[in-house]
Amino acid sequence: MKLNLATLIVLGLSTTVCMAQSSGIKDDFKPSALNQPGQEYPQVNSQGYARFKIFAPKADSVKVSLGLGGRGGTQLTKNDQGYFTGTTEGPMDQGFHYYHLTVDGGTFNDPGALNFYGSTRWESGIEIPAHDQDFYALKDVPHGNVQQILFPSKSTNTSRRAFVYTPPGYASDSKTRYPVLYLQHGWGEDETAWMNQGHANLIMDNLIAEGKVKPFIIVNTYGMTNEVKWGKMRDFSIIPFQTVLVDELIPYVDANFRTLANQANRAMAGLSMGGMETHTITLNKPEVFSYYALLSGGTYNPAEIKDKSKVKLIFLSCGSKENPERVKSATEELKKAGINAVSYVSEDTAHEFLTWRRSLRELAPKLFRN
Amino acid sequence: MKLNLATLIVLGLSTTVCMAQSSGIKDDFKPSALNQPGQEYPQVNSQGYARFKIFAPKADSVKVSLGLGGRGGTQLTKNDQGYFTGTTEGPMDQGFHYYHLTVDGGTFNDPGALNFYGSTRWESGIEIPAHDQDFYALKDVPHGNVQQILFPSKSTNTSRRAFVYTPPGYASDSKTRYPVLYLQHGWGEDETAWMNQGHANLIMDNLIAEGKVKPFIIVNTYGMTNEVKWGKMRDFSIIPFQTVLVDELIPYVDANFRTLANQANRAMAGLSMGGMETHTITLNKPEVFSYYALLSGGTYNPAEIKDKSKVKLIFLSCGSKENPERVKSATEELKKAGINAVSYVSEDTAHEFLTWRRSLRELAPKLFRN
The missing domain is CATH 2.60.40.10 (Immunoglobulins)
Structure with a gap:
């Protein structure tokens, strides 16, 4: 049927085809x-x-x-x-x-x-x-699971939702413990974004199958970013989300999953406004995270880092159609200050998910290595 | 703002309100x-x-x-x-x-x-x-997790998706093994239906918190029901789905989750066309399942059950606006034949999800008890 239709178009509508x-x-x-x-x-x-x-x-x-x-x-x-x-x-x-x-x-x-x-x-x-879409394709490799958890939050008096990616083998094994990346969405999005739009689970499955990353857990929750209108970001207070993340979600994940529950094995990353959140929370809570990543989400100034020995990696990225020079120069400044900083620029992309899928592909192999 | 609007309507539009x-x-x-x-x-x-x-x-x-x-x-x-x-x-x-x-x-x-x-x-x-909506409400009780798994399927040459509910405590414990209910959606739906529309996870969380059920795992996958047009169900062949379920999914779940991997601890249930599938597969594979449930999904005839000793429970249900007499009389026939059969009729509902949420609430406490 499809073939017939295609044939019809080629034979019958050759003028249109030529125009096209x-x-x-x-x-x-x-x-x-x-x-x-x-x-x-x-x-x-x-x-x-x-x-x-x-x-x-x-x-x-x-x-x-x-x-x-x-x-x-x-x-x-x-x-x-x-x-x-x-x-x-x-x-x-x-x-x-x-x-x-x-x-x-x-x-x-x-x-x-x-x-x-x-x-x-x-x-x-x-x-x-995308020309490089293979890295987020669903392939015949061992797959990790993505699970919805509902965790109690006293500070908001709700049961809140998070998604947890556990790498292949997590479910059948009962001993191995894993580091954890807390990975945040952008403004207007929610905790579904990184798995649905980002294919974070497939990116990880493929990297793990290729032996390119040390397997880790990924956690996504709602960053409460939409409580503030677009363009009024300065009115956003980080405290409610920071409380949910650091005082409620992390202890819940550490109690219910086989995590390596310490600063050395905990990373935080976020895209766009999730990068703003990552920036603020990692600076407020240097004892909680040791790997920081901002994906199209701003930069760090070396002067902001109080104890440089606690930071194992700062990863900054964006699309080539955004402001790559700012990301690159900030990375150089961080390096000069003795911090292990890496930048990544996604070719021919803007403030959009291919930038962030690629950023995760570049970030993941650098996490929990030192 | 909302209050003002409501006030306006009451004061300014009293004629309309009276009419209403x-x-x-x-x-x-x-x-x-x-x-x-x-x-x-x-x-x-x-x-x-x-x-x-x-x-x-x-x-x-x-x-x-x-x-x-x-x-x-x-x-x-x-x-x-x-x-x-x-x-x-x-x-x-x-x-x-x-x-x-x-x-x-x-x-x-x-x-x-x-x-x-x-x-x-x-x-x-x-x-x-619903007047009884409390049983599927999100409450401040321990919550099980719902995880997306991607399991390999040789028969269809794909990675297929299923959702797995694990009860509260599954993740933090590492020893307890659980029975499993394979629970199917209806025609036109897919593997997301029982958790999204059905709130099966919340129904289980609440029943477990009340001590009313023996905790078990629930697995939902796509029943391939939509390969056939509505009204042409007779053209549907069960074999492709039966192969995926019995030969591929069940072994994967048993290998990757802490299941009690035997017939005595395995149930199958389905709503509507998923009931038709349950009926056929349980009869084809009496060595795989011991608890059978059809929710608005037909009935069993005692003559169809070859070895009655292998059937621990047959549960038949529907809404009162469907055909409750058929469900009730079929249950009586099964009982007369010596089978442990139970019927349930959901009051004032038709072929719709409140019927099936209530059916799960009634079914769950009866599973894996004998």
């Missing part, structure tokens, strides 16, 4: 890897163009929030079968992108795509295949 | 428990009416698929601020319901609600508070 070719858009569109089961749209091609198809026969206007930066997205065109279709004006950055539809002025998700929590709501997600 | 009162709809609407963070709509009132509010200023028509059975849902009315609002014509059954919007002829989810996988797509969900 002359515009330079290759006709090798495939369903996005993040589509709902059985859904043909949205699609992406090998150049990174995204194509959308939305059924809304009585609607006047359907627009997609994705497109070239700042140009306000992609307006779709209606055909006489009631489908709105359209292709992004240019190729998108490789990797994961959030988006939504505007249907006659209202905000809805694409019924073809899976949803991911970002921008303080469940948004549609699309995946532009 | 005379129509018998109580004005105590609250956001559904399944709304996205911070979303005020959809709302439900104490009588079970649901109220919707959708922003789509340039749309002509917004309809909600929920309403009274068979009457085609609830047509919303547009106000001059661009919001479509409306209330179901009558009260809804208590518990969980899937729904979607039809916006100018296209199918979209409600941007205010969380999404749940049903009808082979991620649908909006709404929760009508």
Whole structure:
């Protein structure tokens, strides 16, 4: 059926195909890897163009929030079968992108795509295949587990949720203890982001299968980042989250998982606003963490580090389309001050998840080594 | 702000309020428990009416698929601020319901609600508070963990996903072994259903805290039910799923979790089409399971049970709005044949998740007791 359709297009609509070719858009569109089961749209091609198809026969206007930066997205065109279709004006950055539809002025998700929590709501997600996507692919290797835990929090009077990645072999063995990375999401996201959008579990499974990392546990919880509006970050107080993380979650994880429960075996990292949180909490609690990582999340000034002997690693990263010079120069300053600092710049990516997937791939082998 | 608005309505719109009162709809609407963070709509009132509010200023028509059975849902009315609002014509059954919007002829989810996988797509969900909702509430009791596992499947040449509930204490202890219930979703759903829609983990946490059940592990995986279209169930072959479950998943779980790995400590249950699967697989594999449960999923005929000594329990249930007489009479027939059979009918519910949450509450204390 699919083949017949493709044949039809090539034979019957050769003019259109020629036009498409002359515009330079290759006709090798495939369903996005993040589509709902059985859904043909949205699609992406090998150049990174995204194509959308939305059924809304009585609607006047359907627009997609994705497109070239700042140009306000992609307006779709209606055909006489009631489908709105359209292709992004240019190729998108490789990797994961959030988006939504505007249907006659209202905000809805694409019924073809899976949803991911970002921008303080469940948004549609699309995946532009990256040239290096193999490192976060689901492969036939031993897999770690991702478990939802509900931990008691007296300070907020709630049961709070966290996700815990345990490496392959954790469940069948009963003796080995592991170091722990506390890994935070960004503003508008929550504790689901690193596993759903970030594929942190698959990145770890693959690195472990290749023998590139010393296996460790990863913990994600909600950083309470969305209690403050975007652009008013200065109003954010770290204390409520720091209390949940350091006084409630860490003791719970240490009591319920086979952790190496000490500063030498504990890391904290975060992306974007999660980097801001990591920066503040690691400086406030030098006795708790020894490895620090900010992914598109700012830098450390050597003067902020009171006891340099307690810091085993500072890892700073961002996308090449962000501010890599700031990350690089901050790393040099830290090195000059005698701190083990490393920087990483993700090529051709901006403030988005491919930057952070790659950052985790680069960070993980450097953790818990010294 | 909310208070002011409520005051305004009472003072300024007393005519409307009187009309609403005379129509018998109580004005105590609250956001559904399944709304996205911070979303005020959809709302439900104490009588079970649901109220919707959708922003789509340039749309002509917004309809909600929920309403009274068979009457085609609830047509919303547009106000001059661009919001479509409306209330179901009558009260809804208590518990969980899937729904979607039809916006100018296209199918979209409600941007205010969380999404749940049903009808082979991620649908909006709404929760009508049940009078007995306490049994699946998140309480301040010890919580078990729900973990995603990716297990190798040679027969399908994939890594397949399952969710495993381990009871409180499983993670911190390293010796105790537990029986296992393999618990299946229905047609159109997947392995996320029992934890997301069913709150199976919270039901277990609460029952364990009350000392009402012998703690056990629960495993949910995808029953491959959606490979066949609704209404063509007779075309469904059980063999591919039976192979994944019995030859691949069970050995993986037994190798990676502290299970009691024998027939006496293994149960299978399923809802709706998952009940059909349970019925067939338990009869095909009497050496694998000893406790069988069909939740709105058919019955057993005593003549089907070849070796009655191998069956420790048959549990049959449904909602009172389904076909309770069939469940009750089948149970009597099984008892007459010397089988330990129990039936349960959920009051005032139909083919929906409150029936199945209650069925799990009734089933769990009867498992692994003899």
